Amino acid sequence: MIEPRLSSEFFITALLKKVxxxxxxxxxxxxxxxxxxxxxxxxxxxxENPRLLEKMPMLDGSSMWQKIWPQDIEKQQNLDEYLARRTKFDPDIWLIELDIPDAERLIAEMGQ
Structure with a gap:
């Protein structure tokens, strides 16, 4: 059975209000x-200090926010190039920017 979840738009609206x-x-x-x-x-x-997070599915059916950029030094690429490639691959993707201290904590709290 598929677990119900919030729509992407609803989650983003709530996240922006919380920020x-x-x-x-x-x-x-x-x-x-x-x-x-x-x-x-x-x-x-x-x-300053940009980090890119994405909600990744876990094997048990739950999901978890993970940092996907910056990557290891050897694999690091320009953030704009990475985002352009991702949006070309997935045109349904949302891109949000948050300017707040400890944004990772806030996103994790919202995702629970």
């Missing part, structure tokens, strides 16, 4: 599929 309530800034950079589009989140602090 705003905590004094940060969040913006939708690219809209994806309203119901089931994958979500990529660029986390920055005062516009």
């Amino acid at each position: 705003n309530q905590e004094g940060g800034f969040g913006a939708v950079i690219r809209k994806g599929d309203r119901i089931s589009g994958s979500i990529l989140v660029i986390c920055v602090e005062k516009g």
Whole structure:
């Protein structure tokens, strides 16, 4: 049986409201599929130190937010190039940017 889950658009709306309530800034950079589009989140602090998170499915059926960029030094590439390749591969993907301290914690709390 498939477990019910929030639509991508609903989750993003709630996340942006939470970021705003905590004094940060969040913006939708690219809209994806309203119901089931994958979500990529660029986390920055005062516009610096970008990290890219994605909700990844686990073997037990749950999901977990994982940092997917920056990668290891040998594999590291420009973030813009990576995002262009991902959106070309998956046109239904959402891209969100959050500028708030400890964005990873906030996203993890929202995902529970």
